Structures are given as structure tokens and as C-alpha cells.
Amino acid sequence: xxxxxxxxxxxxxxxxxxxxxxxxxxxxxxxxxxxxxxxxxxxxxxxxxxxxxxxxxxxxxxxxxxxxxxxxxxxxxxxxxxxxxxxxxxxxxxxxxxxxxxxxxxxxxxxxxxxxxxxxxxxxxxxxxxxxxxxxxxxxxxxxxxxxxxxxxxxxxxxxxxxxxxxxxxxxxxxxxxxxxxxxxxxxxxxxxxxxxxxxxxxxxxxxxxxxxxxxxxxxxxxxxxxxxxxxxxxxxxxxxxxxxxxxxxxxxxxxxxxxxxxxxxxxxxxxxxxxxxxxxxxxxxxxxxxxxxxxxxxxxxxxxxxxxxxxxxxxxxxxxxxxxxxxxxxxxxxxxxxxxxxxxxxxxxxxxxxxxxxxxxxxxxxxxxxxxxxxxxxxxxxxxxxxxxxxxxxxxxxxxxxxxxxxxxxxxxxxxxxxxxxxxxxxxxxxxxxxxxxxxxxxxxxxxxxxxxxxxxxxxxxxxxxxxxxxxxxxxxxxxxxxxxxxxxxxxxxxxxxxxxxxxxxxxxxxxxxxxxxxxxxxxxxxxxxxxxxxxxxxxxxx
Amino acid sequence: xxxxxxxxxxxxxxxxxxxxxxxxxxxxxxxxxxxxxxxxxxxxxxxxxxxxxxxxxxxxxxxxxxxxxxxxxxxxxxxxxxxxxxxxxxxxxxxxxxxxxxxxxxxxxxxxxxxxxxxxxxxxxxxxxxxxxxxxxxxxxxxxxxxxxxxxxxxxxxxxxxxxxxxxxxxxxxxxxxxxxxxxxxxxxxxxxxxxxx
Numbered sequence: 001x002x003x004x005x006x007x008x009x010x011x012x013x014x015x016x017x018x019x020x021x022x023x024x025x026x027x028x029x030x031x032x033x034x035x036x037x038x039x040x041x042x043x044x045x046x047x048x049x050x051x052x053x054x055x056x057x058x059x060x061x062x063x064x065x066x067x068x069x070x071x072x073x074x075x076x077x078x079x080x081x082x083x084x085x086x087x088x089x090x091x092x093x094x095x096x097x098x099x100x101x102x103x104x105x106x107x108x109x110x111x112x113x114x115x116x117x118x119x120x121x122x123x124x125x126x127x128x129x130x131x132x133x134x135x136x137x138x139x140x141x142x143x144x145x146x147x148x149x150x151x152x153x154x155x156x157x158x159x160x161x162x163x164x165x166x167x168x169x170x171x172x173x174x175x176x177x178x179x180x181x182x183x184x185x186x187x188x189x190x191x192x193x194x195x196x197x198x199x200x201x202x203x204x205x206x207x208x209x210x211x212x213x214x215x216x217x218x219x220x221x222x223x224x225x226x227x228x229x230x231x232x233x234x235x236x237x238x239x240x241x242x243x244x245x246x247x248x249x250x251x252x253x254x255x256x257x258x259x260x261x262x263x264x265x266x267x268x269x270x271x272x273x274x275x276x277x278x279x280x281x282x283x284x285x286x287x288x289x290x291x292x293x294x295x296x297x298x299x300x301x302x303x304x305x306x307x308x309x310x311x312x313x314x315x316x317x318x319x320x321x322x323x324x325x326x327x328x329x330x331x332x333x334x335x336x337x338x339x340x341x342x343x344x345x346x347x348x349x350x351x352x353x354x355x356x357x358x359x360x361x362x363x364x365x366x367x368x369x370x371x372x373x374x375x376x377x378x379x380x381x382x383x384x385x386x387x388x389x390x391x392x393x394x395x396x397x398x399x400x401x402x403x404x405x406x407x408x409x410x411x412x413x414x415x416x417x418x419x420x421x422x423x424x425x426x427x428x429x430x431x432x433x434x435x436x437x438x439x440x441x442x443x444x445x446x447x448x449x450x451x452x453x454x455x456x457x458x459x460x461x462x463x464x465x466x467x468x469x470x471x472x473x474x475x476x477x478x479x480x481x482x483x484x485x486x487x488x489x490x491x492x493x494x495x496x497x498x499x500x501x502x503x504x505x506x507x508x509x510x511x512x513x514x515x516x517x518x519x520x521x522x523x524x525x526x527x528x529x530x531x532x533x534x535x536x537x538x539x540x541x542x543x544x
Numbered sequence: 545x546x547x548x549x550x551x552x553x554x555x556x557x558x559x560x561x562x563x564x565x566x567x568x569x570x571x572x573x574x575x576x577x578x579x580x581x582x583x584x585x586x587x588x589x590x591x592x593x594x595x596x597x598x599x600x601x602x603x604x605x606x607x608x609x610x611x612x613x614x615x616x617x618x619x620x621x622x623x624x625x626x627x628x629x630x631x632x633x634x635x636x637x638x639x640x641x642x643x644x645x646x647x648x649x650x651x652x653x654x655x656x657x658x659x660x661x662x663x664x665x666x667x668x669x670x671x672x673x674x675x676x677x678x679x680x681x682x683x684x685x686x687x688x689x690x691x692x693x694x695x696x697x698x699x700x701x702x703x704x705x706x707x708x709x710x711x712x713x714x715x716x717x718x719x720x721x722x723x724x725x726x727x728x729x730x731x732x733x734x735x736x737x738x739x740x741x742x
Contacts, residue, residue: 003718014570014580039587122587146581146608179608180570180582259606336611353636358613365664367627368653372558372593406591410652478587 005051007185017177018043020147021113021170024154025083026055029191031108032075033059034068036450037479038087039122040177041115045085046480049489056190061482064421064450065090069097069112076108076167077204078195081158085113088128089401089420093451099137100206102166103214105221108195109161111154112139115172118300118333122174124405125420127331129301130171134278138218140225141169141277142234143252147181153275156234164221171277173300175253175333226279234275235284241270245293246347249285249305251277254298257339264340267347274305282312290316296346297324300334371409379473379539380404382513384412387440387469390523395438396431398424398466402444403477403541415442422451428466429459438527439466446476446484448496459532460503467526468534470496473541481544500534507533514539549602550706551610551637555629556621556692557648558590564719565692566597571715572700572707573601583608594628601707615639617704618669619695621677623647624656626665633668640671640742642699644691646678673742680738681731690731697735 035045052059062068065086072084114130117123142153157168250258251274297306306324313320327342399415408415428441443452476482483489500508526533573580578601598610613634620626620643633639677691699705700712720728
């Protein structure tokens with residue numbers, strides 16, 4: 001049995017933030033878990049995939065994040081305690097359902113884990129900040145700093161969800177999700193009772209005019225929860241006010257950098273650490289900033305807390321000097337040295353270590369860039385080299401998210417555009433409508449199920465003729481080889497070619513890219529077609 | 545090792561097993577009664593690109609990341625990656641380099657000149673040890689991927705990391721899958737006979 005399951009009450013074990021979320025859910029008696037893989041959130045699903053059966057929990061990899069959230073909601077409406085996990089972009093996909101779900105509220109407790117990736121370590125597409133959903137969806141958001149908090153906040157998330165009957169979000173960032181640190185374990189709880197969906201359209205049907213009432217109910221719940229946030233030990237001030245009247249407001253991993261920076265600079269000042277990002281303890285923040293001359297807001301990415309502090313200071317301390325993004329970057333993750341330097345400026349002191357001259361010296365080193373690349377025996381090598389050889393000059397290559405995005409780097413450099421999952425074929429259609437240029441769109445097998453099918457249907461119904469190559473490596477490879485509907489862990493697979501044919505695509509061929517001749521011939525032939533054509537290039541990932 | 549935390553950077557290339565050796569050291573630190581934090585990256589960055597992990601242990605660890613110029617020890621599983629890790633090295637921190645004498649060439653670039661790399665490293669550290677870990681593991685155990693285990697074994701056995709060798713072995717037994725355990729233990733034995741010159 002894995003340590004995460006066998007670990008006993010009181011024992012201290014090292015867990016990744018993501019696995020601490022899993023343990024927190026187990027200690028809360030979670031019954032239903034759904035997800036779509038996405039780094040830096042993938043380990044939540046990976047771990048449940050391994051232990052669910054032994055733990056007596058239902059777990060699924062859903063087709064995409066929206067479906068995962070809907071599945072989770074269905075279970076919750078039927079009374080089950082539910083966890084749904086995804087990365088930030090997944091929440092975009094799920095948001096169409098998330099927003100009304102917050103309106104209706106839930107029945108069985110529901111926690112939604114979302115992991116942001118400042119610095120885009122494992123993300124193309126954007127450096128998205130999920131905090132924006134606090135105002136968009138009015139969803140409560142808790143932000144842990146380390147693994148112990150990941151576990152504790154998850155448990156609190158379930159409690160808050162139970163009390164207020166709405167989903168609660170745990171927002172991690174990469175350095176929390178993939179930070180490993182000791183966690184004190186508590187008892188794993190097995191939830192009992194049978195699930196039953198009891199009809200209640202008053203709660204679950206978001207038709208107008210009822211939907212407006214629901215919105216008001218949600219806003220009331222958030223204001224009620226704010227009272228808890230005002231008193232919660234998750235929002236706590238450490239250290240006392242000194243004659244300089246300086247203070248810091250921070251949360252998440254930034255708090256850990258602040259502690260480090262205070263030690264490094266040998267400074268003492270009060271630090272307001274927020275565990276709740278939404279609802280914010282506004283009164284407590286006002287009380288904190290009222291006596292300050294200067295406050296430094298330490299947060300990654302966009303200045304949400306800084307703007308809130310500005311707003312909250314207006315009436316009670318209009319002269320307050322608010323520091324934040326004037327000394328810290330909006331783009332990229334924070335690092336301890338950024339916070340040390342920012343705090344030094346703020347407190348009008350100097351770091352012992354000269355970061356600037358060290359950085360200048362470092363930048364003078366001659367270091368070649370080592371790009372990530374496809375594994376040495378990856379079947380995608382064959383696909384890209386064949387396509388590159390045969391595509392006429394000027395052919396546009398459309399990419400998206402998955403291992404095949406590595407073709408953007410040398411030696412291939414074959415991604416003329418690259419956005420989110422499902423978009424390569426969607427954009428290809430628009431280019432074909434607008435121009436007479438040749439377009440080849442690459443789609444992964446898992447992405448095809450996730451969001452590629454509607455785009456393919458659009459090329460058929462609105463009649464355009466890109467060549468779509470489905471890169472079927474029989475797994476969701478980039479995030480760690482998770483199964484998908486075309487390559488399930490058990491049971492019958494859904495065949496991609498069956499779907500493509502059923503949609504009415506005439507030119508469909510499944511090819512093992514190792515058969516280079518056949519592959520070449522088909523590409524040549526399909527590029528001449530006046531309607532959409534699909535090649536399913538099938539060969540399994542070497543890692544499965 | 546009283547108040548100050550001990551900071552280790554492990555650098556290398558995706559696929560060299562950095563995450564496993566990071567886990568082993570973290571567990572060993574916990575066994576020795578320290579607070580410990582590690583930081584790693586998954587997904588895109590593991591695909592054959594440059595990777596690094598951080599391990600910090602001591603009486604109380606806050607940040608999972610090591611600050612610029614703040615490493616006590618840098619273990620690099622590849623020569624050129626040691627240069628990249630200079631970001632964390634400084635003479636102020638008395639950073640020590642333990643480097644695998646192994647080059648994985650970068651397509652489209654010329655092979656690095658070893659003496660040139662060492663010269664550059666000397667701007668950041670006075671303590672540099674180059675160890676042919678990949679060659680030794682290939683020759684003796686027929687498995688290059690054990691180079692990382694070899695280097696951490698060496699670091700612990702030669703006192704470069706203030707952790708007990710026994711604790712590292714105990715941690716390895718819990719973390720390494722059973723079928724590879726014997727090989728890992730052999731690697732540890734092998735490191736015992738190496739004479740380290742700095």
C-alpha cells in the first residue's frame with residue numbers, strides 16, 4: 001500500500017503539494033474524484049488513479065475539464081463528497097459550467113483544485129492567473145503556501161462547502177503544487193451513506209427569473225463567509241508593529257519568500273498572511289493598514305491584492321504608501337531574491353549579497369540553450385520529418401497542446417501557430433476560408449477527444465479543406481501517460497477513425513508512421529483534396 | 545549545521561533521474577530530524593531540456609527555492625548544466641560543485657571545452673570536483689542512469705552533505721522500486737571506493 005494511504009495518524013511524511021491535496025481529500029472522506037490531466041495539477045489525478053480502488057473511491061479521467069466538473073457536480077447533487085482537479089487553462093474550459101454552478105450551489109461538499117503556472121514552466125498559451133475567477137464566478141478561493149497547508153486548506157474547503165453549499169476552490173501555483181515538505185497526517189475518513197438525486201429544480205435549474213435570485217443568494221453566501229474569513233486563523237498577522245510603521249501583505253508561496261527575505265535582511269515588521277483570497281477579510285485588512293505608513297504587497301502575477309488594498313485604504317488611511325508592482329514583476333514567478341531586493345528598497349536598506357553584480361557576472365557566461373525535445377525513440381520524430389519533407393513550401397503548420405508542441409523548437413520549427421487544445425483545426429478552417437494557402441493541423445489523440453471534435457465538425461459543415469493529422473500515441477503523453485477515451489485503462493476503446501468517418505469525412509486513413517512510403521503517399525494525395533482530410537498517425541508512446 | 549539551512553541544487557537534463565535522487569535526499573533529511581523542502585518541475589520541462597531541483601534542510605525551512613548565489617552544494621549531472629547552475633553559486637556562500645564528467649551535446653552547438661567550462665566555474669566557486677560518474681556506472685553496472693545515485697552517495701560518504709549515510713540508504717530503500725533497489729545499493733558501495741579530489 002502506498003504511504004499516502006497507509007500513513008498513520010500523527011505520522012509525518014514528505015508530500016508534494018498535490019499529494020497533500022489528495023491526502024486532505026482522503027481525510028475529509030472524499031467519495032468522487034474527476035479530473036483532466038494538466039501540469040502542474042496532474043499528480044492529483046495520477047495518485048487517485050493509483051489508489052482509488054484500494055481507497056474505495058470513484059475516480060475518473062474525464063474527457064475534458066468541463067465534463068469533469070459536470071460529472072463532479074452530478075455526484076455532488078446526488079449527495080457525494082467530491083473533488084475536481086485541473087490546471088488553470090482547464091478552468092477556462094470548465095468555466096461555462098462553473099459560473100452557474102456557483103449560483104445553484106451544490107449538495108454534497110465540493111472542492112475544486114486549480115493549479116496556476118507562473119513562469120509557464122509547463123504551459124504554453126498564457127500565464128493565466130486564476131484569481132480573476134474570484135470576481136467572475138464569485139467562488140471562494142483559498143491559497144495554501146506549503147504541503148501542510150495544502151492538506152489543511154483542502155479539509156477546510158470541504159467544511160466551508162458543506163456550510164455554504166457552494167464549491168470552494170483551492171488555488172495552487174507551481175511552487176506550491178510541486179513543493180515537497182513534511183505533512184502531519186490525520187485519520188482517513190470513509191464516508192458512508194447511499195447517493196440519491198432528489199429532484200429540486202428550484203435549486204438546480206438556472207432558468208430566469210430564478211437565476212437572478214440565485215445570484216443574490218450566492219452574493220449573500222459570500223458575505224456570510226466573509227465573517228468567517230475575518231476571524232479565520234488562515235488570515236493571520238505575524239509580528240508586531242514597530243516605529244517605522246511598515247508592514248507586508250502576502251499569500252501563497254510568496255509568503256515563504258517574505259519570511260526568507262526578512263531573515264536575510266535582518267528586518268522585523270508585521271506580515272499579514274492571507275489564506276483566503278476570496279472572500280477577503282476586508283475589516284481585518286483595514287485594521288492592519290490603518291496604522292501603517294507603508295505597506296508592501298508581495299504577490300505573483302497581476303496586482304489583485306494591491307488593488308484591493310488601494311480600495312480598502314481609501315477611507316481609512318488615504319496617505320498610505322502602497323508598494324507592490326513598482327518593485328516586483330507582473331510577468332514570471334517570484335523568486336526569493338526578487339522579494340529580498342523589493343523588501344530592501346521598501347525598507348530603505350541593502351541586501352548583504354549583491355544580486356545585481358552577481359547576475360551581470362552570470363549573464364556573461366557562455367551557456368547554450370538546451371530546449372526540451374521529443375524522447376529519442378518517439379514516433380512523433382517520424383511524423384514530423386515525413387511531413388516536413390513532403391509539405392509544399394509555404395505550408396502552414398498548426399499546433400496545439402501536447403508533446404507535439406515540442407515541434408515548435410529546433411530542429412523541426414513546425415508550429416506556425418499554437419494556442420489551446422482543439423484550436424489547431426479550428427484556426428485552420430478560418431485560414432482556409434480566408435486564403436488559398438495549404439494548412440496542415442496537428443491534433444493529439446487526447447486533445448481530439450478534449451476539444452478537437454467540434455473543430456473538425458466545423459470544417460465539414462462549413463466546408464473547408466485543411467489536412468488534419470491526429471497524432472495518436474495511445475496516451476495523454478505530456479502530462480505523464482494518462483489514459484483517454486481512445487486508449488482507456490480498461491474496457492472498450494472509442495476508435496478515432498469511427499468518429500471521423502461517422503462525421504462524413506471521406507478521406508480518412510490510419511497509418512503507422514513507421515510505414516514512411518504509405519505515409520508520404522497519403523500526405524501527397526490528401527493535400528490535393530478539396531475537402532477536409534484526416535490522417536490518424538498511430539504509434540504508441542515509448543513510455544507506455 | 546546549527547541555524548543555517550543547507551541548500552542543494554541538483555541540475556541536469558530531463559530523464560537523468562533528478563526527481564528520484566531529490567526524493568531520497570529529502571527523506572534522509574527528515575529521518576535525520578530536519579525540516580526539509582524541495583522544489584521540482586514536471587511536464588514540458590522534463591522532456592530532455594535543462595532541469596534543476598532544489599533541496600533545503602535545517603531547523604526550519606521557509607522558501608522551497610534557493611536564492612540566487614545561495615547554494616551550499618551544486619550537484620550537476622552534466623558538465624554544461626553546471627554552468628547554468630552558477631546562478632545559485634557564489635564564493636560568499638562557499639558553494640561547492642560536484643560535477644558529473646559527462647557531456648550531453650546540444651544539437652547545433654559545438655562540443656564544450658572542458659577546461660574552458662572549469663575556468664568559468666572558478667569565477668563562482670573555489671571548490672569544484674569533477675567525477676566520471678556516468679563512465680563508472682556504465683563500466684561497472686552497465687547503467688548510465690545510476691550516475692545521479694552515485695554522485696549523491698559520494699557526496700554523503702565524503703561529508704559534502706551533512707546527512708547520515710545510513711539515513712540516505714534507509715531513504716533509498718523506501719523510495720527506489722524493489723526491482724532497482726539492488727543496483728542502487730551496489731552503486732552506493734561503488735561510491736565508497738572512490739577517492740575524491742577537490
